[in-house]
Amino acid sequence: MLNPAAARHDPAAAPRLMLTLLAVALLWPGVRLSELDLGVLFDGSNADTMGTFLSAFWPPEHSGEFLGLLWQATLETLAIATAGMTLALAVAIPCALLATRVLSLSALSRGGRPAWWAQALRWPVRGLLIVLRSIPEIVWALLFVRAVGLGPTAGVLAIAITYAGMLGKVYAEIFESVDPLPARALLGAGASRLQAFLYGVLPQATGEMLSYSVYRWECAIRASVVMGFVGAGGLGQQMDLSMRMFAGGEVAAMLLTFLALVLLADLLSRMLRWRFA
Amino acid sequence: MSTLQTPPAPGLAAQPEPALKLAGVGHTHAGGQIALCGLDLQVAQGERVAIIGPSGAGKTTLLRLLATSLKPDQGDLELLGKRPWTLSAGARQRLRSQIGLIHQAPPLPPRQRVVTAVLAGRLGKWSLAKSLLSLLYPLDRRGAAEALGRLDLADKLYMRCDQLSGGQLQRVGIARMLYQAPELILADEPVSAMDPVLASHTLGVLNREAQRRNATLLASLHAVELALEHFPRIVGVRDGRILFDKPASEIGPDELAALYANEQLQHAPSPPAAATPPLNIPRC
Numbered sequence: 001m002l003n004p005a006a007a008r009h010d011p012a013a014a015p016r017l018m019l020t021l022l023a024v025a026l027l028w029p030g031v032r033l034s035e036l037d038l039g040v041l042f043d044g045s046n047a048d049t050m051g052t053f054l055s056a057f058w059p060p061e062h063s064g065e066f067l068g069l070l071w072q073a074t075l076e077t078l079a080i081a082t083a084g085m086t087l088a089l090a091v092a093i094p095c096a097l098l099a100t101r102v103l104s105l106s107a108l109s110r111g112g113r114p115a116w117w118a119q120a121l122r123w124p125v126r127g128l129l130i131v132l133r134s135i136p137e138i139v140w141a142l143l144f145v146r147a148v149g150l151g152p153t154a155g156v157l158a159i160a161i162t163y164a165g166m167l168g169k170v171y172a173e174i175f176e177s178v179d180p181l182p183a184r185a186l187l188g189a190g191a192s193r194l195q196a197f198l199y200g201v202l203p204q205a206t207g208e209m210l211s212y213s214v215y216r217w218e219c220a221i222r223a224s225v226v227m228g229f230v231g232a233g234g235l236g237q238q239m240d241l242s243m244r245m246f247a248g249g250e251v252a253a254m255l256l257t258f259l260a261l262v263l264l265a266d267l268l269s270r271m272l273r274w275r276f277a
Numbered sequence: 278m279s280t281l282q283t284p285p286a287p288g289l290a291a292q293p294e295p296a297l298k299l300a301g302v303g304h305t306h307a308g309g310q311i312a313l314c315g316l317d318l319q320v321a322q323g324e325r326v327a328i329i330g331p332s333g334a335g336k337t338t339l340l341r342l343l344a345t346s347l348k349p350d351q352g353d354l355e356l357l358g359k360r361p362w363t364l365s366a367g368a369r370q371r372l373r374s375q376i377g378l379i380h381q382a383p384p385l386p387p388r389q390r391v392v393t394a395v396l397a398g399r400l401g402k403w404s405l406a407k408s409l410l411s412l413l414y415p416l417d418r419r420g421a422a423e424a425l426g427r428l429d430l431a432d433k434l435y436m437r438c439d440q441l442s443g444g445q446l447q448r449v450g451i452a453r454m455l456y457q458a459p460e461l462i463l464a465d466e467p468v469s470a471m472d473p474v475l476a477s478h479t480l481g482v483l484n485r486e487a488q489r490r491n492a493t494l495l496a497s498l499h500a501v502e503l504a505l506e507h508f509p510r511i512v513g514v515r516d517g518r519i520l521f522d523k524p525a526s527e528i529g530p531d532e533l534a535a536l537y538a539n540e541q542l543q544h545a546p547s548p549p550a551a552a553t554p555p556l557n558i559p560r561c
Contacts, residue, residue: 179384189377199400
């Protein structure tokens, strides 16, 4: 132990060096395959095009008529994101409860490892969550725009489906990351699984769940904007129109609105965390 | 050894229904280490028993078996007249609501309020709607305050669990069990984080409450003098076996010496004691 030669030689040095080299070796083909060439940005004509596009951004459009339109579109975007999140929560929470291992009765007497059949029953739920979130919301939006026509409904449904998958997975992982002993003690005192969840897991998970949900709501706002480009309503549809008309001032005003919305989400998240964590 | 524990058994067997009955119960940890083997124990309803023994003797494993949070590998286990591991999951949960386990370090969510933590004791008897409502607005505040009051903690009702000290948390755990009002009370080192005076006082409260409700009480204790002072019957456990089981008044210093003997000797050669699992096997 006190051998000075052993102290000089770090046994983790070689693996760490190997990992670093491996990471670089994996990144290089990534850069090649994605054909990333930053030089293109500073190429003469490209820079000019971008410059003229950006210079049109100032001043942001602020006529009364446009502000009214912007207000309508912002409300629509917020409504799409919120309605989509609510639907997603309604699907995600039951799925997370089914997918998590914390509430396993069979795990109670087995040191936290559920019986094999209980594990097997969790897989269909996990599979469902994977399917829900592996298809991008823009694909769902394109599908629903065909099915239910142009408008916010398509956006709401697309967000609900994709975000249910993401929220369900992350909630299940949050539930598994908290201390399992309180819930296990309650199960051991005869509580049902939902009761053990409410009194043993939820008090520890509230803060993380809230901050992740608000972050996802923020993402939903952005996603609803992107889906607006394919006709799912809201700020995105407005922005698509303005961009086609090269109305830089309007685009700038809308980008400022985004900034305000993200700031709002951030404030909300901080407020909720301060209250519950 | 088994002859030592038989004298009190016939007297107890005359009682109509034992609160718990163990016959040849054994348990092996996942690592292959034998925690308990060939345990025979019978405790009548309303009896109060202290379990003493050196560290690692299997006291906690025994209590966890009795709390049905471990399944015995061998033998028969009967609690409150039922065999928990032959019951359906629902019936076992109902049986568990009759068993209250006091943990050495009560596992309470740190941000939960004391009132909610105490009320959670009775979840096994509450409907889901009632427990959901009580989570939003504590329903039986009077009951929780009364249970806490018995442990002189009534003023901590609305504090958060992470604001309490270790000894206060242990008393909250006891209050939760009192609120649960089980027929069988199991306590795993219930006073280990308290000063001697408070520990003795709290054990007194626990014993009085058990007597008042005619509940059976089994407590594992490290402090032998507390066990002898508060409990009429003492079970000495060592190396996963019952060494003696007799009234507290009949326990002499020799038996205690035998129970805790060798502990210093086992400490000295502890580095090679990594081979304890094979050492334990031939004894069973």
